[in-house]
Amino acid sequence: MQVLVHPNRAVLRALCALIVGAAVIPSGLIAAPNAAAPTVAAPAQSSSPYTKGPKTRDGIGVYYFGREIAHYMTHHGAPWLERGEREIEERPDLVMKALALKPGDIVADLGCGTGYFSWRMAQAVAPAGIVYGVEIQTEMLALLDVLMQQRGVTNVVGVLGTAEDPKLPQPVDLAILVDVYHECSRPAEYIAAVCRSLKPGGRLVFVEYRGEDPEVPIKPLHKMTEAQVKLEMTGQPLDYVKTVHSLPRQHLIIFKKRAAT
Numbered sequence: 001m002q003v004l005v006h007p008n009r010a011v012l013r014a015l016c017a018l019i020v021g022a023a024v025i026p027s028g029l030i031a032a033p034n035a036a037a038p039t040v041a042a043p044a045q046s047s048s049p050y051t052k053g054p055k056t057r058d059g060i061g062v063y064y065f066g067r068e069i070a071h072y073m074t075h076h077g078a079p080w081l082e083r084g085e086r087e088i089e090e091r092p093d094l095v096m097k098a099l100a101l102k103p104g105d106i107v108a109d110l111g112c113g114t115g116y117f118s119w120r121m122a123q124a125v126a127p128a129g130i131v132y133g134v135e136i137q138t139e140m141l142a143l144l145d146v147l148m149q150q151r152g153v154t155n156v157v158g159v160l161g162t163a164e165d166p167k168l169p170q171p172v173d174l175a176i177l178v179d180v181y182h183e184c185s186r187p188a189e190y191i192a193a194v195c196r197s198l199k200p201g202g203r204l205v206f207v208e209y210r211g212e213d214p215e216v217p218i219k220p221l222h223k224m225t226e227a228q229v230k231l232e233m234t235g236q237p238l239d240y241v242k243t244v245h246s247l248p249r250q251h252l253i254i255f256k257k258r259a260a261t
Contacts, residue, residue, distance in 0.1 A: 049188045049235075058221040064187055065232050070221040072183040073113075075139035081113045091247055095178075095207060096120055098244045098252050104128045105173045110166055110194065111135065111180030115144045119153045121176075126155055134159045134166045164189040168197040176205040179250075182224050187232065195237050198257040204238060206253045216249045229253050 055061030059068035073080075086092075095117070101107065101124040109118045112133035122131045133148075133156050135141050141158040148156045161167045164186045166175075175194050177184075184190050194204060209218045211225035226243055230253070233240070237258045244252035 056221065058219050060185065062185070065228070067182075067224075067228055067232075068221060069185055069187070070183045072136075072185070075137050075143060078114050078140070078143055081116055086116070089249055090207075092117060092120060094244075094246050095252060096124060098246070098254075099124075099174065099176070099205065101125050101129075101174065106170065106199075107131045108166060108168055108172045108175040108194070108197070109133050110161075110175055110177045111183070112144060113140055114147055115153075115156060117176070117178055118144065118156045119148060119151050122148075122153050122155045129155060131156045132159045132166075132168055132172070133157065134161045134168070136161055136163060165193040166190070166197070168194075171197055171199045172202060173199055174203045174205065176207065178207040179209065179222070181206050181229070182208060182222060188235065191233070191236050195257060200257060200259065202257045203241070204255045204257070206255075207247075207250050208253070209250050213249075218249070226251050226253060 049064060051063045052061055053063045053068065056068060059070055062069050099121070101121060103125055105125040106129060107121050107125060109115070109121060109131055112118045112135060115133055118131050118133045122129075125131065133141070133144050135144070135158070138160060141160060144156070144158050148154075157169075159167055159169065163184070168175075175198060181187065191204075198204065206224075206229050208224040208229065209216050209222060211220070211223040211228065213223075216223060229251075230240060233255055236255075238255040239258050241254040241256050243254070246252075
């Protein structure tokens, strides 16, 4: 089987154009292209975890634990996800080492995009394991399907989720969000749904650009501090396990589903 690490970006542009018509695809070392803000309803009652506040250029004007939620990236940014520089900037080899996946594991790649990590995880859990590539955009799932076929990967299954629920078809051993969580428009509901789909003792992993480091060349709303991630998980049935600091620009923060009491 021939494994293609970096699909041709021109091919990705062409695929995007076929799906929704030609579009200009920006790329670079700053935050990924922003989409139009998703519609977020005003809190119905004071018990809502969300508040409305000043809307900045890269945010949606909705705040969670004091953090403005960022715009999500559309499928137009697909070539940016597959940029060759990403292997140096994000060190997927170190991410995979930290995950320590085993053959037979069931994994959810939440906000999987083009499957940059999905196919790597699929190889680690093969032959019996499955990776669910979850997206809220049908266009991204179409790209995922094409690129997995191109790589000869058969154990990545695309799943269309929603902003509040990944719609996982079965319990998983591990769920991971790579550069995604800060863009979740309903993080409280979404993570609660993820936790319901974790097996007992299952792990939830966040990979986010370090908000503590001003030298990381990513827009502020597309970075998160370790403390903020931990704060936002306090209401979920999760226990903090550890943070991996070996990545060049990101933290890898691991939680485990709390045992039922």
